Amino acid sequence: MRGKLRPVGSRVPMPIDHERPEFPWESCYRTQFMGSGTEALSVAIALSVKLKPGVSSPEAIIPAYGCPDLVAAIISQGVKPVLADLKPDSPWMSASAVSKAVSSSTVAIVGVGFLGIPERFASLLRVCREHNLLLVEDSAQCFLPASLSDPMADCVVLSFGRGKPVNLMGGGALLFRNDSTKAVEPLLAKYPLELRKTGLVWRLKRWMINLLLGRTGYKVLELLPLGIGETHFHELHEIRRLQINEELLTAGIQNCCSRPHADVQYDSELSELELFGWKLLTKTCKREPSELRRRFMLRYPVLAPSRDIRDRALRDLNAAGIGANALYGRILPDIKGVDAHVMAGSYPMASDFAARLLTLPTHEDVKVSDIAVARDVLIALARHESDSFKRDSA
Ligand SMILES: *Cc1c(COP(=O)(O)O)cnc(C)c1O
Numbered sequence: 001m002r003g004k005l006r007p008v009g010s011r012v013p014m015p016i017d018h019e020r021p022e023f024p025w026e027s028c029y030r031t032q033f034m035g036s037g038t039e040a041l042s043v044a045i046a047l048s049v050k051l052k053p054g055v056s057s058p059e060a061i062i063p064a065y066g067c068p069d070l071v072a073a074i075i076s077q078g079v080k081p082v083l084a085d086l087k088p089d090s091p092w093m094s095a096s097a098v099s100k101a102v103s104s105s106t107v108a109i110v111g112v113g114f115l116g117i118p119e120r121f122a123s124l125l126r127v128c129r130e131h132n133l134l135l136v137e138d139s140a141q142c143f144l145p146a147s148l149s150d151p152m153a154d155c156v157v158l159s160f161g162r163g164k165p166v167n168l169m170g171g172g173a174l175l176f177r178n179d180s181t182k183a184v185e186p187l188l189a190k191y192p193l194e195l196r197k198t199g200l201v202w203r204l205k206r207w208m209i210n211l212l213l214g215r216t217g218y219k220v221l222e223l224l225p226l227g228i229g230e231t232h233f234h235e236l237h238e239i240r241r242l243q244i245n246e247e248l249l250t251a252g253i254q255n256c257c258s259r260p261h262a263d264v265q266y267d268s269e270l271s272e273l274e275l276f277g278w279k280l281l282t283k284t285c286k287r288e289p290s291e292l293r294r295r296f297m298l299r300y301p302v303l304a305p306s307r308d309i310r311d312r313a314l315r316d317l318n319a320a321g322i323g324a325n326a327l328y329g330r331i332l333p334d335i336k337g338v339d340a341h342v343m344a345g346s347y348p349m350a351s352d353f354a355a356r357l358l359t360l361p362t363h364e365d366v367k368v369s370d371i372a373v374a375r376d377v378l379i380a381l382a383r384h385e386s387d388s389f390k391r392d393s394a
Pocket residue numbers: 036037038039067069070112138140141158159160161171172
């Protein structure tokens with residue numbers, strides 16, 4: 001059986017023996033491990049409500065294209081998610097859309113790092129300071145978080161789920177500033193504490209999961225009717241604090257920071273696509289050069305010239321054994337279950353982004369030869385499109 005390169009997911013590490021580990025954010029933020037990234041975000045939202053008392057129906061601003069867990073976390077605290085459209089051809093919230101979304105009921109802005117591209121926190125911070133809002137960095141997809149180099153966010157959310165940069169088979173963390181400890185601790189005390197051991201059962205599960213990450217394992221998984229990779233909305237019903245083996249997280253961080261940077265390879269191999277109207281987001285959403293070296297791209301995002309070309313590219317890439325996908329595929333109000341919790345509205349830039357986005361794998365098993373296969377498929381399609389366009393217009 002010919003295998004398939006999985007779209008995302010890195011191997012679960014083994015804890016490394018160590019003295020008490022120090023996390024890279026410890027000079028600015030305290031760490032509370034939580035049951036998941038969604039649970040950590042929910043506590044951040046609870047904090048924003050607490051810090052702005054007297055707001056009768058609080059609201060939090062999030063991007064109109066994003067993970068449905070954002071909505072689950074926000075509504076779990078009785079807060080209303082308010083969506084902001086995106087800046088054209090980017091995963092960032094548009095500055096004017098954010099300004100328009102702010103009202104006297106707003107308590108927080110959640111800036112979401114997209115597959116390793118951080119939000120533009122400096123401009124979000126200005127809005128937050130002006131209106132007394134909490135700035136949350138959702139860094140579930142972005143490791144290390146942007147707030148490490150410049151600690152602008154009041155809280156940072158990390159996820160250690162399976163498709164995330166540091167895969168510990170679940171769990172998450174809320175990072176909060178030392179000076180907000182007094183406000184955060186009573187909020188946290190409400191939630192039960194669960195101990196996560198890395199014993200025999202954990203080791204067996206780790207072995208199974210790492211096995212399924214391989215090309216044959218992934219192909220088998222995909223053939224089963226499990227709905228792998230589909231986007232669903234799940235309400236958040238339970239919030240727990242976790243006590244984890246901190247040496248495991250240290251191993252996960254080392255593992256993540258030492259992975260090869262497939263995005264650098266894609267940048268050069270796919271540059272011809274730019275001549276055909278494709279956008280390479282790692283280039284167009286330019287980050288600081290120093291950040292580029294340190295941050296792991298969870299997937300490699302490109303924008304096709306149209307939805308039709310994107311869909312054909314996905315078909316061709318998957319037929320060639322490359323696990324490419326469209327990520328969420330639609331804007332938040334169009335995801336089943338989310339629609340009941342957000343205002344319907346028009347988010348033209350987010351809709352366009354959802355229609356044209358294609359993501360390619362970047363994990364540790366992506367070989368130079370896989371990137372060459374992706375390049376050949378995409379460039380053949382782009383050239384073919386451009387030829388038939390010329391024929392039609394002749
Ligand atoms: C996955 C994800 C979450 C939720 O994290 P879990 O640990 O799966 O609950 C939140 N925000 C973003 C941007 C994510 O990608």
